[in-house]
Structures are given as C-alpha cells and as structure tokens.
Amino acid sequence: xTEPQDPFSYxxxxxxxxxxxxxxTALSESVIAAAASAVGKTILHLDPNSFYGSHFASLSLHDLxxxxxxxxxxxxxxxxxASSDSDDIVVVDLVHQPxxxxxxxxxxxxxxxxxxxxxxFNIDLGGPRALFCADKTIDLLMKSGAAQYLEFKGIDESxxxxxxxxxxxxxxxxxxxxxxxxxxxxxxxxxxxxxxxxQQHLDDTQEEKIPKEDLEIPFVSFLEKMKLPPKIxxxxxxxxxxLDYDQDNNEVCEELLKTKDGIDCLAQYSSSVGxxxxxxxxxxxxxxxxxxLPQAFCRRAAVKGCIYVLRMxxxxxxxxxxxxxxxxxRLASGQDLYSHQLILDPSFTIPSPLxxxxxxxxxxxxxxxxxxxxxxxxxxxxxITRSSIKPDVSSCSVVYPPRSLYxxxxxxxxxxQIGSNLAVCPAGTFxxxxxxxxxxxxxGKKLLKAAMNALLTLPVSGNSESIPSVQSDSEDIKPIVxxxxxxxxxxxxxxxxxxxxxxxxxxxxxxxxLLDATEKLFNQMYPNEEFFPKATSPEDPTDExxxxxxxxx
Amino acid sequence: xxxxxxxADEGIDYMFKIVMVGDSGVGKSxxxxxxxxxxxxxxSKPTIGVEFLTRTVVMDHKLVKAQIWDTAGQERxxxxxxxxxxxxxxxxxxxxxxxxxxxxxxxxxxxxxRIHTDKNILVMLVGNKSDLSSLRAVPTEVxxxxxxxxxxxxxxxxxxxxxxxxxxxxxLLSQVYRTVSRKLILVDGHESNWDxxxxxxxxxxxxxxxxEPECQNAKxxxxxxxxx
Numbered sequence: 163x164t165e166p167q168d169p170f171s172y173x174x175x176x177x178x179x180x181x182x183x184x185x186x187t188a189l190s191e192s193v194i195a196a197a198a199s200a201v202g203k204t205i206l207h208l209d210p211n212s213f214y215g216s217h218f219a220s221l222s223l224h225d226l227x228x229x230x231x232x233x234x235x236x237x238x239x240x241x242x243x244a245s246s247d248s249d250d251i252v253v254v255d256l257v258h259q260p261x262x263x264x265x266x267x268x269x270x271x272x273x274x275x276x277x278x279x280x281x282x283f284n285i286d287l288g289g290p291r292a293l294f295c296a297d298k299t300i301d302l303l304m305k306s307g308a309a310q311y312l313e314f315k316g317i318d319e320s321x322x323x324x325x326x327x328x329x330x331x332x333x334x335x336x337x338x339x340x341x342x343x344x345x346x347x348x349x350x351x352x353x354x355x356x357x358x359x360x361q362q363h364l365d366d367t368q369e370e371k372i373p374k375e376d377l378e379i380p381f382v383s384f385l386e387k388m389k390l391p392p393k394i395x396x397x398x399x400x401x402x403x404x405l406d407y408d409q410d411n412n413e414v415c416e417e418l419l420k421t422k423d424g425i426d427c428l429a430q431y432s433s434s435v436g437x438x439x440x441x442x443x444x445x446x447x448x449x450x451x452x453x454x455l456p457q458a459f460c461r462r463a464a465v466k467g468c469i470y471v472l473r474m475x476x477x478x479x480x481x482x483x484x485x486x487x488x489x490x491x492r493l494a495s496g497q498d499l500y501s502h503q504l505i506l507d508p509s510f511t512i513p514s515p516l517x518x519x520x521x522x523x524x525x526x527x528x529x530x531x532x533x534x535x536x537x538x539x540x541x542x543x544x545x546i547t548r549s550s551i552k553p554d555v556s557s558c559s560v561v562y563p564p565r566s567l568y569x570x571x572x573x574x575x576x577x578x579q580i581g582s583n584l585a586v587c588p589a590g591t592f593x594x595x596x597x598x599x600x601x602x603x604x605x606g607k608k609l610l611k612a613a614m615n616a617l618l619t620l621p622v623s624g625n626s627e628s629i630p631s632v633q634s635d636s637e638d639i640k641p642i643v644x645x646x647x648x649x650x651x652x653x654x655x656x657x658x659x660x661x662x663x664x665x666x667x668x669x670x671x672x673x674x675x676l677l678d679a680t681e682k683l684f685n686q687m688y689p690n691e692e693f694f695p696k697a698t699s700p701e702d703p704t705d706e707x708x709x710x711x712x713x714x715x
Numbered sequence: 716x717x718x719x720x721x722x723a724d725e726g727i728d729y730m731f732k733i734v735m736v737g738d739s740g741v742g743k744s745x746x747x748x749x750x751x752x753x754x755x756x757x758x759s760k761p762t763i764g765v766e767f768l769t770r771t772v773v774m775d776h777k778l779v780k781a782q783i784w785d786t787a788g789q790e791r792x793x794x795x796x797x798x799x800x801x802x803x804x805x806x807x808x809x810x811x812x813x814x815x816x817x818x819x820x821x822x823x824x825x826x827x828x829r830i831h832t833d834k835n836i837l838v839m840l841v842g843n844k845s846d847l848s849s850l851r852a853v854p855t856e857v858x859x860x861x862x863x864x865x866x867x868x869x870x871x872x873x874x875x876x877x878x879x880x881x882x883x884x885x886x887l888l889s890q891v892y893r894t895v896s897r898k899l900i901l902v903d904g905h906e907s908n909w910d911x912x913x914x915x916x917x918x919x920x921x922x923x924x925x926x927e928p929e930c931q932n933a934k935x936x937x938x939x940x941x942x943x
Contacts, residue, residue, distance in 0.1 A: 304914060312798075
C-alpha cells in the first residue's frame with residue numbers, strides 16, 4: 163500500500179457532471195459501477211481510503227491494524243465556506259461513522275517477524291468469506307467479465323466442530339460419507355438415504371418425493387420427522403445449510419428455516435461439490451484475498467470509462483435550496499461535482515436535520531437520509547498462527563453449531579483457515595477468520611474467543627519454554643496464536659432513495675444475499691437497463707488474438 | 716503471468732505479463748497500440764476499452780507470448796488497483812520527454828512497482844515523444860544516468876513515428892526470456908499453479924500435465940461422485 167499522499171495535489175476532476183457518483187469501493191459499489199458503466203452511464207467512483215474495497219478490502223497487517231484502531235473523521239473542505247457559493251445550493255456536511263467498532267488487537271509472539279512481513283499479508287476485513295462453486299457470484303463474475311482478473315483455488319476441507327470431539331469432516335458427498343471414520347454405519351445409511359431422497363426430489367424427471375405439506379414446515383421438524391439423529395441434524399442445518407440461529411430454540415430463532423429453503427441450501431452445496439475439476443470441495447477462495455473481487459469489478463468499470471479517484475473524501479452534499487433534491491457533492495479538495503444519482507458508502511451519513519440551521523430548506527427529506535437501517539451486528543475475529551488447525555490441511559472451513567461450545571451458545575460460529583498457498587500470508591503461517599451474529603459486542607467477542615480457544619492456544623506469557631498443551635482426546639497439538647484481532651461490524655441494509663446506500667458485509671460465508679441486494683438496488687436506480695447485458699457492442703474493442711481470459715490449466 | 720507450457724499446448728512456450736505504468740498522457744496506450752497493432756491515433760483521450768493486448772514473438776525458436784496490460788485510465792487520479800500488478804514479470808515505465816513533471820514522477824512509479832510486484836521485476840524506462848525534440852524538457856543523459864543508477868533499461872521512443880517502440884518491448888521481453896531460460900521464476904514464491912480453479916472449465920475434464928508430481932496428483936484427485 164502506497165503511503166497516503168496530499169489528496170489536493172491531484173488535478174481537478176474533469177468533467178464535473180456525471181450520471182452517477184459513487185462514494186466507497188466496497189463490493190456492492192464496485193459491482194454497480196461495473197454494471198452501470200456497461201450500459202453507458204458516466205460514473206465517478208471515489209474512495210477516501212488509499213486502497214480499494216472499503217470494508218471488503220484485503221490489507222497488509224500494518225494497514226489492517228491502522229484501519230481497525232484509528233478511524234478517521236472527515237476533513238473540512240479545502241475552500242470551506244460558511245455559506246454556499248451559489249444562491250440556489252445548500253451545503254450539508256457529511257459525517258463519517260466507522261463500521262468497525264470495539265476493535266482490539268494483540269500481538270502475542272514473533273512481533274519482529276510479523277512486522278517485517280506485513281506486506282506479505284492480504285487479510286480480509288469482511289472474513290470469513292468464500293464462494294461456493296455453484297454460487298451466483300461465479301455466474302456474475304462470468305457474466306460481467308470480471309472473472310478474467312481473478313484466480314481461485316479450492317478450499318481443501320470442510321469441518322464441523324463437535325463438543326468433546328473436536329473437528330469432524332462434513333460428509334458432503336457419497337464418497338465422503340463412505341470414507342468418514344466418525345460416523346457409525348447406521349448413521350451413514352441414514353445420511354445416504356436422506357441425500358438420495360433429496361436428489362430424487364430435485365430430479366426434474368421424477369415426481370416430487372417430498373409432500374407439499376412437509377415443504378412448508380420448519381426444516382428442523384422435517385429432519386426430526388425423518389428420524390435423523392441429532393449429530394446428522396446438526397451437520398445438515400449448520401455445516402451444510404449454514405444457518406445462524408439455534409433451530410431448536412424458539413426464543414432466539416424468530417424465523418425458522420422452512421423445509422423447501424433447506425432443500426435449496428442442500429442443493430446449492432451439493433451442486434458445488436465437484437463442479438470444478440481442481441476444487442476438492444464446495445468452496446473457492448480468490449488468490450490474494452477477497453479484496454481482489456471489488457478490484458476486479460472496478461477494473462471492469464474503468465475499462466468502460468468510469469473515472470477512479472482514491473484518497474479523496476467527499477465531505478458535503480449539495481442540495482437544491484428550494485426543492486431539497488440532491489444536486490452534487492463537494493470533495494475534500496474543495497471541488498464541487500454534480501450527478502443525477504449518488505450512492506454513498508453506508509459509513510457516511512448526515513447529522514439529524516434538527517441540528518442543522520437550514521432556514522426554510524425542506525429538511526424532512528434529510529430526515530430519511532440521516533436514518534440507517536441497522537439490522538444487527540457481526541462479530542469478527544482474525545488469528546495468525548504458525549501451524550494448521552488440522553495437520554496437512556492448508557485451507558479449510560469450520561462451523562461451530564449452536565451449543566457446541568457452551569450451553570447458552572445460541573448462534574453458529576463460522577471459521578475459515580487460509581494458508582500461504584493462497585498468497586494471503588507468509589510461508590509457514592496461516593490466517594484463521596471467525597465470525598458470528600450477535601446483539602452486542604461483549605456477547606460477540608465471548609463467542610469468538612470460545613471458538614478460538616477450542617482450536618488454538620495462546621503462548622503462555624513469561625514462559626516461552628512451556629510446551630503447548632495437548633488435547634486430551636487426540637494427538638493434535640493446538641496451533642499457537644501469534645496475533646489476533648476482534649471487532650464488531652454493524653449490519654446495515656441497502657437503501658434506495660434519491661441518495662442510495664449499499665449493504666455492509668453480512669454474516670454469511672458467501673455473497674449471495676449481498677449481490678441480491680446489489681442487483682435489486684441497480685434495478686431500482688435504472689429500471690430500464692439490463693444488469694450486465696450479454697452482447698458486447700461493436701464499439702467495444704476486444705483483443706483480437708486473445709479472448710481476454712487468463713486460462714490456467 | 717509466467718506460464719510454462721509444453722509445446723503441445725497451443726504452441727506457446729512462454730507467456731509473460733507486462734504492465735504499463737507512468738503518468739496519464741505520456742503515451743502508454745499509443746506505445747501499446749503501435750507495438751501490437753502498428754496503429755497511432757492523433758487525438759487520444761484517457762484510456763478506455765483496452766484491457767490488455769497480446770503479441771507473440773519468436774526467440775531462440777521458442778514462441779513467447781507477451782500479455783501487455785494497460786491501465787484503463789486508473790492512473791489519472793492514483794487509482795491503479797493492486798490487482799493490476801499481480802503476476803507481472805516486467806514493467807514498461809513511460810514518461811513524456813516534453814514534460815519534466817512526468818519524469819519527476821518516475822520515482823513514485825518505481826516505489827509503486829516495488830511495493831506491488833516481485834522484487835526481481837524487470838523495468839524498461841521509456842522516454843516517449845522523441846519526435847517532439849524541439850520541445851524537449853528532459854535531457855537524454857539525465858534520464859540515462861537515472862536509469863543506470865536505478866538498474867533500469869532505458870530507451871527513448873516515439874509512438875508517432877515508431878522510433879524504438881519495437882526495441883523497447885522486444886528488448887524487455889528478451890531480458891525476461893533470458894532470465895527465465897536460465898531458471899524458472901517462482902511466481903510469488905509458489906512453485907506450482909496446477910491446483911488453480913479455472914472458472915471456464917465447468918464439468919470439463921482436463922488432462923493433468925505429466926510433469927506434475929504424482930503424489931500430489933493422487934492426493935488432490937477429487938471424488939467424482941456427487942450426491943445430488
């Protein structure tokens with residue numbers, strides 16, 4: 163990451179009128195930039211950071227620590243005027259509220275090594291995150307052309323954490339069930355029969371095997387009806403369908419998953435296994451980290467004419483004095499720019515209109531803008547370790563079902579370990595990401611630390627000679643944590659108004675919900691335009707002797 | 716991307732990724748168009764539409780494919796993605812001999828390259844627009860001394876009249892080829908790319924190259940049976 167430079171050394175941005183101005187280069191903003199550029203909109207895409215990705219970025223260790231621990235407020239405009247330059251414009255200053263709060267980081271060991279190798283890390287801010295092979299993200303990457311900038315590798319294994327038993331493989335295929343050493347023969351037969359039933363149900367050539375009334379009941383009830391034992395139920399609900407809340411706890415789980423939706427989750431998971439020849443499991447991960455995805459879409463937008471500016475905060479909105487409608491933005495450099503539509507990163511908001519002295523400006527429209535649709539929180543943890551949580555496995559996903567760590571645990575915890583073969587950390591180290599939904603920071607961190615302690619060990623301070631403790635029920639030695647971080651991200655939904663905003667990273671492992679919201683926002687903004695139309699126009703130059711795809715065989 | 720392929724695969728022996736860097740307006744896209752398409756456009760605006768272009772040349776009876784990436788205009792406000800530099804083995808760093816500022820910024824571009832690329836990346840410093848000698852602002856000797864001091868190759872070019880364009884690109888490729896033919900560069904330190912997932916190859920069986928280690932082959936072979 164280059165050192166931040168004086169943002170005002172840039173030439174003035176030319177032109178000054180755009181169809182769309184986007185503030186923030188997170189995944190949703192980048193996808194919309196690419197989609198709108200593809201249909202000919204003129205776009206200015208800015209980010210106050212020196213890097214792409216916003217809260218979906220992958221950062222060096224040093225930059226990550228800075229980002230989490232020293233959030234910045236917006237500077238004043240260079241040519242700040244107490245009143246607007248023009249008679250018909252009202253200037254409304256923006257407020258920056260960081261999405262990551264309650265951050266704590268700790269270095270336990272090898273601080274010199276970590277410091278020297280900071281740039282070899284590409285640590286995801288929004289992790290754990292991966293793509294299913296049958297994900298709609300894959301289809302979007304192909305359709306948009308962004309796939310040509312990315313390379314993926316498969317995640318080696320998927321595990322589920324079992325209380326008092328540690329990590330068990332997720333049996334996600336017939337072969338995996340056959341090979342599994344922890345399932346009893348009876349359990350294997352039950353699971354085989356269940357998968358066969360689901361397969362027959364989904365087979366278009368056959369009559370649906372599951373009655374319609376069963377499709378409407380909670381999935382957990384359907385599994386009980388099938389007389390599946392608790393262990394298999396847990397694997398299906400939390401490790402394959404990846405549900406967040408305890409389906410057996412009516413108090414906490416407001417909306418139980420229906421059987422038909424559970425079947426859909428199983429279908430996506432199993433159609434992911436084996437889709438790509440070189441992917442051993444259901445999941446893919448981009449080489450160099452998840453931050454490559456927003457960059458790929460931004461490159462796509464730039465190729466179609468979108469103008470990009472980094473290190474340039476937007477400090478104010480320019481509003482029409484009479485109608486109260488949006489006109490443009492004021493940059494930190496003092497420049498005013500205008501557009502028909504604006505998309506703001508969800509970390510930007512405005513003060514309550516009551517605190518502004520706007521005279522007879524119609525402030526009720528600003529009221530909506532100052533309110534953000536917060537749906538909850540995601541607690542995230544990151545650990546750097548010296549060995550894998552599973553010997554000989556470089557990358558793997560782990561799910562801790564509800565109550566697998568302690569009786570009051572009401573949410574699943576998702577974890578993802580990535581090794582250096584994916585170019586996200588120095589050789590000989592691993593990154594473990596953890597996340598869970600929570601209602602407050604203390605609850606979230608408690609959950610994450612319990613999950614961390616189940617698999618990892620901290621160096622005993624002051625006693626570097628001590629031998630790491632060995633788990634009583636297996637010969638695996640717990641990896642030692644060199645560094646860790648915990649932080650809370652607010653869950654904010656996307657919003658379409660005369661000024662729109664995009665969603666924050668959610669608690670899911672994949673991007674489907676985020677991309678659904680993004681496509682919906684695009685369709686609301688441009689109802690007559692297609693989302694990434696397939697045919698390239700004759701004016702779109704393509705390289706004649708290469709199809710543009712970097713094919714690695 | 717350093718991609719070693721057997722002769723049987725499409726006939727290409729080596730493929731190298733070259734990135735173009737330098738200030739906006741110095742002529743990077745014109746240099747690229749001249750080298751690959753032998754075209755020059757008098758009125759040019761910030762780069763739109765060009766992803767990368769490729770050209771294949773023969774060296775020592777080997778087919779060497781150059782994949783040359785353009786900036787898509789993202790350098791104008793210092794917004795080149797870090798992803799742009801992934802896997803680049805060489806860079807062509809251009810400035811405009813009629814604009815001192817573009818030469819002054821070469822140091823900044825070298826810093827950017829050192830941060831985001833392999834430390835062994837080869838850099839050709841190119842002073843473009845040599846046809847405008849009456850407007851020269853950067854003396855040749857100053858630039859040559861700087862290049863020598865920084866360990867860069869150096870040429871002055873004109874995309875307009877074609878001077879030295881071929882030499883700049885072929886010279887850079889020759890140096891990379893020479894380096895690679897002595898030893899294979901480990902891409903970002905990773906010895907093998909055999910397990911990368913190609914999104915295009917859905918459901919297609921690909922032949923695993925025979926030189927791959929057999930034990931890795933056996934270990935990673937995925938199970939063909941899927942439940943659903």
